[in-house]
Amino acid sequence: MATYVIGDLQGCFDELQNLLKHIDYQPKTDVLWFVGDLVNRGPKSLECLRFVKRLQEKGRAFTVLGNHDFHLLSAYAGLQKFLSKSDTIDEILNAKDVKELMDWLRQQPLMVSHPVYNAVMVHAGIPPQWTIAQALSYAKEVELHLQGNDWQRFLTEHFFGSQPNEWQETLTGWDRIRYIVNAFARMRYCDACGKLELKLKLAPSNKNPENTTSHSDVFEPWFVFPNRKNKDYEIFFGHWSTLGAIDAYHVHATDTGCLWGGSLTAYSIEEKRRYTVDCRQQCKPKTSKRTKNDD
DSSP states (O other): OOEEEEOOOTTOHHHHHHHHHHTTOOTTTOEEEEOSOOSSSSSOHHHHHHHHHHHHHTTSEEEOOOHHHHHHHHHHHTOOTTOOTTOOOHHHHTSTTHHHHHHHHTTSOSOEEOSSSSEEEOSSOOOTTOOHHHHHHHHHHHHHHHTSTTHHHIIIIISOOOOOOSOOTTOOHHHHHHHHHHHHHTOSEEOTTOOEEOSOOSOGGGOOGGGSOTTGGGOEETTOOTTOTTTTSEEEEOSOTTTOOEEETTEEEOOOOTTBTSEEEEEETTTTEEEEEEOOBOOOOSSTTOOSOOO
């Protein structure tokens, strides 16, 4: 049996099938971990969603929620103001099984832990001041809201926003939930205490002064801080396509830009090995430096 962690799909279903052939995927024994962002901007979001759902229901796949998955759930719940011309979720919203798909999607976690290895998966990251045990506990706080009867109101009225951007254990109510979601689903940069900087999206070597705050020098990739409290686990994440492939700092970055014409990655936890396939460009960045895309 092998466990493969697969980077952001974002509707790139054909590329996923090519990758599964490349790794000689065995559906009866292998397990697939998807780092979230199953949908949006690519051409076959509905196919991706249905495929992962079928595998998950058979116990052969796990996925976490990414920012584009939350975007889809919010659109289904009735929140329209954040919809974009670049979205490719209409086919899902108009599908005959849309309610079944959304009820399944909102049951998915923000964090997955391997039953054997010290390995976990999130979409974007884990703040440096959280231990793995704390992160798992905080993730469940959000999951309770998503899985409850009032989940649509949660997404349309309380979910979106970038504040608060600093964590305190004393945070309560929707402020607490919003920080937890932003950390798991949107974070790239933060400071040593977990203060989030959500505007920075480029790779660390390409920080653009036009795209930073006046104190941007204190913000670094969430995983580089030497006193990070979750270094006792290998952390798999996606979300950051401009970062590229990284296997260092006890983290593994798996979003290698399939949507943008890069590659789609599967990382074998047992082999400690990456597999990739080249991808066709499905979406063009809004700017040459991709500063405006929350991919």
